[in-house]
Amino acid sequence: MRSRKLNFVSITFVVVLLCQSVHSQLQIGFYRNSCSLVELIVKDVVRDSFIRDHGVAAGLVKLHFSDCFVRGCDASVLIDSTPSNKAEKDSPANNHSLRGFAVIDNVKAKLEDICKGVVSCADIVAFAARDSVEITGGLGYDVPSGRRDGKISLASDTFTNLPTPSFNVDQLTQIFAKKGFTQEEMVTLSGAHTIGRSHCTSFSNRLYNFNGTKGQDPSLDFIYASWLKRLCPQGNTNPNLVVPMDPSSPGSTDTGYYVNVLANRGLFTSDQTLMTNTVTANQVNQSKRNPLLWRSKFAAAIVKMGQLDVLTGNVGEIRSNCRVINS
Structure with missing residues (x-):
């Protein structure tokens, strides 16, 4: 203890x-x-x-x-x-x-x-x-x-x-690298998908017409895919139809995301793609095994993200209404 x-x-x-x-x-x-x-x-x-x-x-x-x-x-x-x-x-x-x-x-x-x-x-x-x-x-x-x-x-x-939900691991690595993040930090920040929800339209291509095959993504767990299909019927274009990103604990910042990815239950292509690369797959495993370590790395990565191209001093302004540029 x-x-x-x-x-x-x-x-x-x-x-x-x-x-x-x-x-x-x-x-x-x-x-x-x-x-x-x-x-x-x-x-x-x-x-x-x-x-x-x-x-x-x-x-x-x-x-x-x-x-x-x-x-x-x-x-x-x-x-x-x-x-x-x-x-x-x-x-x-x-x-x-x-x-x-x-x-x-x-x-x-x-x-x-x-x-x-x-x-x-x-x-x-x-x-x-x-x-x-x-x-x-x-x-x-x-x-x-x-x-x-x-x-x-x-x-x-x-x-x-x-990044888009359809990105593969190389595309994710490249777009995060342009912002100054390592591949490990990319995998760490991907864990943010442990909370919240997604619109069906963001991943329905994996259920019904993956890569034009008119079938589902073979990397998607069959039981999970069946559950998603019940929630997101084929042909439904309702933009308000949503599902939880991590069904087991949708309101908790935990390592459930990595558990899902390891079980082929990553919601987006950009989630499941982490298992297609040996290095990122190892990082997924490590995050799952060490929840406290992941939490600390996640906090540090967000702090780093918060420094991207900031405006300080006399540059920019202090908006009086966040939705509108000061006149």
Whole structure:
């Protein structure tokens, strides 16, 4: 028992060190003097939202990912489209799949009341993602802050920056490498698919017409495929039809994702493809066997992701409304 406790302390210490080794322009406690209650307010709003709808936690984690992988962590994913511009959130890559915008709006409104024009939307997204990981059983971590908000949001930017459910392991490795992540970090971050849900339209090709064969993906477990077919009938194009990403524990940040992949129950091609490469397959096995180690690596990887191409100093702006660029 003492050994397990020491291991937990050691892993937590490693995460703290990784969290502190961040881009020098971002700081843990950035708002200590200017808006000291910011992280408490974010946590309260996320918790209240989670109580009403458990699915919001996965939505906020994905929102952070979708933001950071396109133009960096600048809250560009929150900007609404206008008649003259189609924004990131309305791209086919994001449309119908992003959630949590109302949570961010709620946080921003509360913060504008007590410290107007101080806290960026980009930092709110990063804080909310951390709180979502923690509230679903993941490891808590410090969030370096000081990001500023971007002024550009283009749907076209998502096409080459976001991975798709049909990606194979080489494509996943390449797109993560472009963002500065190792293959191991890619496998670690893929574990985010342990929470949340997916639209049937994102994987139905694996059930009914895989690679034009009019059959199902042979790498998909037969019993699991039968269950998915009941939930996602052939020919149904309802964009609101969804299934849990990890049926055994859809609301827990745990290693159930890796258990599923090992059992040929990865929901997307981009999940099951991890078993087609010896190195990534070994990493899947390792993550399954060491849940606490995976949690610490996952926390460190999200901290690293939160530093992608951040705007700081006088670059960008602090939006008063996260959906609209300041006039």
